Amino acid sequence: MQPTYSPSVRRRRLNAQLRKYREARGETTAVVAKKLGWQQTKVSKIETGERKKVTPEDLDALLNYYKVDDPEMRASLHECARLGNQRGWWSKYRDLLPSGLPDFEAEASVIKTYECQVIPGLLQTPAYAEAIFRANLVRSDEEIAKRLEGRMKRQEILNRVDPPEYWVIVDEAALRRVVGSRGVMVQQLRHLTHMAARHNINISVLPFEEGAHPATVGSFVIMEFPDPMDASIGHVETPTSSLYVEGDHELAQLNTIFAGAQGSALSPARSLAFINDVIQALEE
Incomplete structure (x- = not known):
């Protein structure tokens, strides 16, 4: 194993x-x-x-x-x-997960993410994730299947006996954008409401009505680790590459941006009601 x-x-x-x-x-x-x-x-x-x-x-x-x-x-x-020197499960997907993000997710005790375009990968349903992958028309069915397998495997960290504490801020745009179909989107949003019920997962919606906010710079992830020898690390993905943020000053800035976005977002309880309203609108 x-x-x-x-x-x-x-x-x-x-x-x-x-x-x-x-x-x-x-x-x-x-x-x-x-x-x-x-x-x-x-x-x-x-x-x-x-x-x-x-x-x-x-x-x-x-x-x-x-x-x-x-x-x-x-x-x-x-x-x-x-x-x-040894490899984790994600090594078989290394060509499709070039950023090495699962390396750090596997041991993080706290994961904080702001996502402005789509539902975060750790919370995506298979149908939603597949639709995201198919948006790139140059990918073969075989590649899409392998990417989907890797994404679902990544999500297993949330099912551990000792899962990381997961703080999610998702922009309203990610909830409103219909990915795949209305049915796929309803299933995805219902999945969010189910995941939000877990003790270790906190989901906040950042609504359009808040206007400009500290996280307008784009999506990012911050990971913290239980061992004091392991410093926190930030991750920012671009269309062509990934950037890891490790400097104390830069990490402090990311945490400040996250805290500011959190202050602009709805509370978890109000966010759950907001998501249910979006589901109801899609089902009408």
């Missing part, structure tokens, strides 16, 4: 800790590399994650140089290096 943890989160944790050890000594990657008899790029690529595999020997050399004597910490970092 393939692991459900995230290799990228493990690698990110390892890289960040090694960088902290080096910076605590006030040394550059060039100095560390020279002391170990390595190329300077080797140390920098380990810290940035460009080097996908960190061998036990290389890790021990770095930890010995940094004088990390705590056996529990050393064991933890070796475990990060070992698990970081």
